[in-house]
Amino acid sequence: MNIEKRFSTDRATPAPENGGRGRVAGLVARPRLWMIAAIVVILAVAAFAYARGGKAPAPVASPPPRVTVTVPGRQAVAGSITTTGTLAARREMPVGIAGEGGMISRVLVEPGDWVAAGQVLATIERSVQVQEGASLAASINVARADAALAQSELDRAKALVARGFISKADIDRRTATRDAANARVKVAQAQYGQAGARIGRLDIRAPAAGLVLTRAVEPGQVVGPGSGTLFRIAKGGEMELAARLAEQDLARLRIGLPAQVTPVGTATPFRGTIWQLSPIIDPQTRQGVARIALTYDPALRPGGFAAATIASGSVDAPLLPESAVLSDAAGNYVFVVGPGNAVRRQAVKVGDVSDAGITIVSGLTGTEQVVLAAGAFLNPGDKVTPVRAPVQRPAA
Template sequence: MNYESGDMYAITDDSERKRSRRWLIIGAAVVVVLILAFVLMRPHKPAAPAGAGPTAPQGDQLPVVSVGVPGNNAVARQVAATGSLAARVEMPVGVAGEGGRVTAVLVQPGQWVGAGQVLATVDRSVQTQTAASLAAQIRVAQADATLAQSELDRAMKLVSGGYISKADIETKTATRDAANARVRVAEATLAQQRAANGRLDIRAPAAGLVLSRSVEPGQIVSAGSGVLFRIAKGGELELKADVAESDLPGIFVGAVATVVPVGGTASYTGHVWQLPAVIDPQTRRGTVRIALPFDRSLRPGGFASATIQIGANTAPVLPNAAIQTDAQGNYVYVVDKNDKVQPVRVTTGEVTDAGVAIVSGLAGNERVVLQAGAFLSPGQKIKPVLKPMTATK
């Protein structure tokens, strides 16, 4: 009975193996049918000619690229420069007289002063007494002159009666003249002293802006004390701009310049008033002086940049994205009549807010790729989309 059970189990295992093998065969057949159906239903492309390269994209598969016709625009020629701000005419002010102890300083840096305005006063107590003494000497001399005139008048009345000789008259006349001369000398001496007293006051030689002061009340000053105040005449400033030697030939006196101080966004309009007489032999640069009107925002000694307008010309202008660069220089992609892109070497010029001027390489009537040039290849066919560009013929 045990043998019969073993045979039964053996028959059952064999049936299971046959059933599993049958399902595997059926699954494999289904997969083969599906693969054959996919191959038969897929559309067939015509065979490429022998030796042909990769097939180019057709129709909607061509890349859509923006192109433009730049034309010719008026491009302002500019020269960029940097430099420092300074007073156009700086007036150093010191002691003009004999000096002394400073009693008061009446102005501060940044203050506007008029011509002849007192900047500081110097003690004049001794000089005042000297002037008073000289004034008294004038009165003494005037009294002597009055007395001499009276004596001469009396003598003239007596000369006709023979009481006084002509020699006495001449003597009295000389005495009167000498007395009058002493009066004039005393008056001149007093005027000289008063002028010297007036020079004790330190005054502004002309109207302008006080830039600095180096004197304090109580300080002893003299003609050897050096500069006590610095004044910008008329408040006029200038930018001493360093310009490369190659850019100097195009700059002329009167050229308009836009100056922007470092750290600010405000711009100021000035004009070139002086060109350099010499070129620095080491830096090969010259200093162009740009006059600027008075403005409290401009401070001498500050650093600023300038853009000098030196004329204008016409040239195609392209956005910066249209210009490509390689080891040989700059180039742009131009679309030919077959809508294929071809590289064209160009020389760039002025860079403005409108774009980059093309000095050579383009006539202005070409269709130029404006964007995505870096992703194109020479001879590649594209689908160009023309974009309007502002141009002046």
């Protein structure tokens, strides 16, 4: 009994040792108070969450991203088509052997020479043909002598008819003889003319005035009808650029439109006009040919490569910067901000590309809000905050 009472007394009233044991007990009690306060706060939060239906507070939503948009409108855009092609003579005339041929005795022109219509380009050795011509000329004289004799005999016979020495049948025979002799004269003359024509065809002549492009014959060479082309001449020196174009570009062109042609190796453009458009489209490449007529210049060499810019008139269409137009396997497209500031994809067909921007041929009316940039980071249906791009005013 006394032991329990003393033990209780000792726990209730600790014996002070220099006042230190009571201070330590106070420090131990303080963390316990902080723990109790924390538990109370947790319980209060849990009670608040339970009062709201057992759900945690919803996080605060971030605002939609800001994107720069533009309303392009419509404006008159000068259309142009850029293409490449090969230079050639507009009318190339191959010149070969027109007669029986022979050995070339002289060549009178070189590539790059200008020739007139009918000018001799080369000659073929003709000594045999000249002798044949002389023989035929002599046969004409023989035929004429026979015709003169037949005419004299007929005249004498007609004088004797009145005296009864010559019958009417004799007169008819002598008349026939005279007519046959005259006919032989004409045959001899025709043969002589034919020989002269053959000799004339031994001169290789230019069929029209123009520029000699190539020469494929030398003196001493034996040529004939199967020798092929000996000279090539550009009629009038006129040149052209044969430019291959896609069928949709070819449909925008017409004969007479101006063009600028720049050959490879020079920065000087040459003015030309379209003189012919291909009436067919290649089913394999889906392309046609536009032929651009050019006047002669030494820098325009047939067979060379050149670039061309063809003016295709003006179109009324929206114009967008390159950053606004995207493309993938499905084609070209832009992002448009629609109702509720939701982004949607809009397929477009592009036209000419210039320093001013890209012409939109179809797909936009010009009143849409088109995303200028950052389109690659957007997806259809995304919510955005559109910000109108500042209007670019021309410098005074």
